[in-house]
Amino acid sequence: MDQVAARVRKVVGATEIYRRAVADSLGVSDIELITLSELWYHGARTPSALAERIGLASPSVTALVDRLEHAGLASRRRHPVDRRSVLVELTTTGAATLRAMFNMFSSDVAAAVRIEAPEHIAVFNQLLEQIAGALLARAADRPTIDATLRNTAPHPESVTPGTAVADADHE
Helix, strand or coil: HHHHHHHHHHHHHHHHHHHHHHHHHHHCCHHHHHHHHHHHHCEEEEEHHHHHHCCCCHHHHHHHHHHHCCCCEEEEEEEECCCCCCEEEECCCHHHHHHHHHHHHHHHHHHHHHCCCHHHHHHHHHHHEEEEEHHHHHHCCCHHHHHHCCCCCCCCCCCCCCCCHHHCCCC
């Protein structure tokens, strides 16, 4: 199971590098690209809802949205119900950019698994869903995360930073 966890960490790391490359190409930061993805998946949001989703303070989100507006990727519009509030949404350019990004990602993943039998891909998809579900469940269990990390003492068998993926490659 440690090999599976190491491989998942490797995929997560590769995905983070991929996202940074895309962000660099677009001239936005990682957190700005994450914000655009949130808008893509969840639609227009208030700045406070965005702040909660991406883990930033409201003033930081205001500046972030200003930068996305300046880049032509997002815009603000009056909230239809709460006139005191605004909604942040993707512009047509922002939506087209995100569509192209996700299409490119899908093509890259498809190219990596193209030679596999369909039944293997189906099992792999099911495993990915189970892994995602387990990780989301753990992320929602903040007390256990806090207790685990607070009570962790160094163990001789603990992973040395920088070696987990390299060790898994040689197993």
